[in-house]
Amino acid sequence: MKRILFSLLLVASQLVSRADEGMWMPLLLSQNYAEMQRLGLKLTPEQIYDINKSSLKDAIVNFGGCTAEMISDKGLLLTNHHCGFDAISKLSTVGNNILMNGFMAGNQAEELPCPGVTVKFLVRIEDVTEKVRNFIGKAYGKEVETKFDEISKAITKTANEENTYESDVKSFYAGNKYFLFVYQKFTDVRLVATPPESLGKFGGDTDNWMWPRHTCDFSMFRIYCNNDNKPAAYSANNRPFVPKHHLPVSLKGVKENDYTMIMGYPGRTTRYLTSYGVDLATNVSNPALVKIRDKRLSIMREDMGNDMAVELQYASAYARLANYWKYFLGQTEQLKNLRILEKKQQEEEAFNNWAQDNNKDLKNVMPDYQKAYAEYSPYAKHATFFTEAFLASSLTKIALSFDNIEKAIKAGVSDDSLETLCKKVIANRKSTLANTYLPLDKKVFAALNLMYYQDVTKSQHPSVFNDIFENYGSDDWKKTFDDFTNDLYENTALLDSEKFMNLCNAEHIEKLMKDPAIHYALNVMHNYKDNYEAKINEFSYEMFDLNRSYQGGLLEKNKNKLMYPDANSTMRVTYGKVCAYSPKDAVSFKYYTLADGLLEKYKAGDREFDLPANVVDLLKNKDFGAYADKELGSLVTCFITNNDITGGNSGSPVINANGELIGCAFDGNWEAMSGDVAFDTRFKRTICADTRYIMWVVDKVLKGHHLLDEMNVIK
Numbered sequence: 001m002k003r004i005l006f007s008l009l010l011v012a013s014q015l016v017s018r019a020d021e022g023m024w025m026p027l028l029l030s031q032n033y034a035e036m037q038r039l040g041l042k043l044t045p046e047q048i049y050d051i052n053k054s055s056l057k058d059a060i061v062n063f064g065g066c067t068a069e070m071i072s073d074k075g076l077l078l079t080n081h082h083c084g085f086d087a088i089s090k091l092s093t094v095g096n097n098i099l100m101n102g103f104m105a106g107n108q109a110e111e112l113p114c115p116g117v118t119v120k121f122l123v124r125i126e127d128v129t130e131k132v133r134n135f136i137g138k139a140y141g142k143e144v145e146t147k148f149d150e151i152s153k154a155i156t157k158t159a160n161e162e163n164t165y166e167s168d169v170k171s172f173y174a175g176n177k178y179f180l181f182v183y184q185k186f187t188d189v190r191l192v193a194t195p196p197e198s199l200g201k202f203g204g205d206t207d208n209w210m211w212p213r214h215t216c217d218f219s220m221f222r223i224y225c226n227n228d229n230k231p232a233a234y235s236a237n238n239r240p241f242v243p244k245h246h247l248p249v250s251l252k253g254v255k256e257n258d259y260t261m262i263m264g265y266p267g268r269t270t271r272y273l274t275s276y277g278v279d280l281a282t283n284v285s286n287p288a289l290v291k292i293r294d295k296r297l298s299i300m301r302e303d304m305g306n307d308m309a310v311e312l313q314y315a316s317a318y319a320r321l322a323n324y325w326k327y328f329l330g331q332t333e334q335l336k337n338l339r340i341l342e343k344k345q346q347e348e349e350a351f352n353n354w355a356q357d358n359n360k361d362l363k364n365v366m367p368d369y370q371k372a373y374a375e376y377s378p379y380a381k382h383a384t385f386f387t388e389a390f391l392a393s394s395l396t397k398i399a400l401s402f403d404n405i406e407k408a409i410k411a412g413v414s415d416d417s418l419e420t421l422c423k424k425v426i427a428n429r430k431s432t433l434a435n436t437y438l439p440l441d442k443k444v445f446a447a448l449n450l451m452y453y454q455d456v457t458k459s460q461h462p463s464v465f466n467d468i469f470e471n472y473g474s475d476d477w478k479k480t481f482d483d484f485t486n487d488l489y490e491n492t493a494l495l496d497s498e499k500f501m502n503l504c505n506a507e508h509i510e511k512l513m514k515d516p517a518i519h520y521a522l523n524v525m526h527n528y529k530d531n532y533e534a535k536i537n538e539f540s541y542e543m544f545d546l547n548r549s550y551q552g553g554l555l556e557k558n559k560n561k562l563m564y565p566d567a568n569s570t571m572r573v574t575y576g577k578v579c580a581y582s583p584k585d586a587v588s589f590k591y592y593t594l595a596d597g598l599l600e601k602y603k604a605g606d607r608e609f610d611l612p613a614n615v616v617d618l619l620k621n622k623d624f625g626a627y628a629d630k631e632l633g634s635l636v637t638c639f640i641t642n643n644d645i646t647g648g649n650s651g652s653p654v655i656n657a658n659g660e661l662i663g664c665a666f667d668g669n670w671e672a673m674s675g676d677v678a679f680d681t682r683f684k685r686t687i688c689a690d691t692r693y694i695m696w697v698v699d700k701v702l703k704g705h706h707l708l709d710e711m712n713v714i715k
Helices: 026-031 033-039 081-090 129-136 142-159 275-306 308-337 340-358 365-388 394-400 403-411 415-434 438-455 464-472 477-491 497-503 516-557 596-601 613-620 691-701 705-710
Strands: 060-063 066-070 076-079 119-127 166-172 177-186 189-194 219-225 259-264 572-577 581-584 587-589 592-594 636-641 653-655 661-668 686-690
Touching: 026 033, 026 119, 026 572, 033 572, 060 076, 066 081, 066 259, 076 661, 081 189, 081 219, 081 308, 129 142, 129 177, 142 166, 142 177, 142 516, 177 219, 259 661, 275 308, 275 340, 275 365, 275 438, 308 340, 340 365, 340 516, 365 438, 365 516, 394 415, 394 438, 394 516, 403 415, 403 516, 415 497, 438 477, 464 477, 464 516, 477 516, 592 596, 596 613, 613 691, 636 691, 661 691, 686 691, 691 705
Parallel strands: none
Antiparallel strands: 060 066, 060 119, 066 076, 076 219, 119 177, 166 177, 189 219, 259 572, 259 653, 581 587, 592 636, 636 686, 653 661, 661 686
């Protein structure tokens, strides 16, 4: 089928757009400005995005895959508790558990360095479509990827200006448009404040993705720099960074229908996914992923609950797994409830009819999609089980690190080269085991490899499964894999430090390569890579070509409408309003929650709904101070808007019409969890922690009034 690249048609600002739907590029906001003004915005487009003067974009940072915002002229930033969770848990010990107890630095000298935490400021965005597309030419499939990598490296090398910046070229509309993003990256980031986990994660897995909500999901960090206000490695001599812009913090509160704007770095949406992709997700991929993670989480919970050291060791990993376990559970349910498959089919029928009359080069796009998915579907479940189940255990990860050594031995490399590879394996083993509790890892290995055997089509099994059943087989498959696992963990040299160090060298490496754990892991990996990975990669390349044609066709078909691109971890702006909703008959939700709800949900000693004693006392005494809502006579904890966000927007500022911070976005709602695939204008809501709740915790709970003194607080 002939593929055609289409130009992105930039349309005039007077064209119709949706107020609540759309993740818009800040560079092109003039197209949306009239609608934003109609909703109440008081700022100019230049006050939102400008590369020469201070603007809102200078207060928004990429915080390691989340979003954060500058809230003082001394480098203080605000993000979600769950965005800072990994750093906070790494700084915690059984003897000084700041994850559980909370933390407030009394001054800058007490702020805690966070190795590995980085923030990136957006410097500018540049349209490089012509350069990229001219270089790619008429390439398709893997050749597009190769050519894109080549031209992207050339463009970013120039943009980085002698390592002053780092940059990235991103594809939009599936390769119909390309933009360069230039960033300034800071690596000296220090923890300033975090609430107790019982507040920062109040409600746990039960309340996750749910409204009403009472979670105070925030943490604060500070960026440090050298004396020239430039990025620098950690040093005690570094000083707080002075940003070009920071957000005033409003304590005025919100009312229904108030204008809201969210800026941040949404990770990934697939709004242009076809009905074939929706069908595969709801019936194959999502259920498999949910099943695997459900088992893994249940194993982790058991051991974490019995040992605080294990709790801290696995806290961050558990939080990540649990979040997306529930996400895919909810997405599957809502894709079905909202009949997204049928809606996609209707859109595709309309596209086919348009193509027949207007662009016959695109008339076979949908049939080609159908054919590609039919060829890929038999391997989709295997792909999920390989990544989610097989690769879950630490022992497997260590064993797979011997893949390069196996290749090197076959190639007959020198002993010096083997010695170098052995040192890399030794380092990998050390770092992996440092984050591993072996009794838990052993349970995960047995349970998930059993699931791999049970759920993946037998014709796709690796040959080592036959060996397992020859040696440990019984009618009880669980017993078979338990016995195999017990024997493996008992006898592998990979978990015996003395044996491992004696064998992991050029002289003895061939003996170590016969280790049962290495044999098992490499056999499973080779089966997947040799027989199925090429089919999966071929499908991926085919999807790129088809998506490029389909989305190019949609741009042409919808040339009189604004059409936003999918999220791809680049800065976006969404706008909407504060609003309540009614998810089903006779059920209505307000747009806000109150501190009263914390006490209503409170369960002393409960893993998800416990509260510190001092917080309970403050709540019972209604000691809300200046942070109480005057009309409601209580503390507003959270509120909801109809802004369009997704993962990566966690920690994003919720900004009012005057450019002031009114909340911190941290979650979405259950009824609209299909949102990454299809936005639902009736139910989609963004859940935000009210700034008054955050500042109440900072001041009253953590005794950090000195932090408010450095902010521009609007009362």
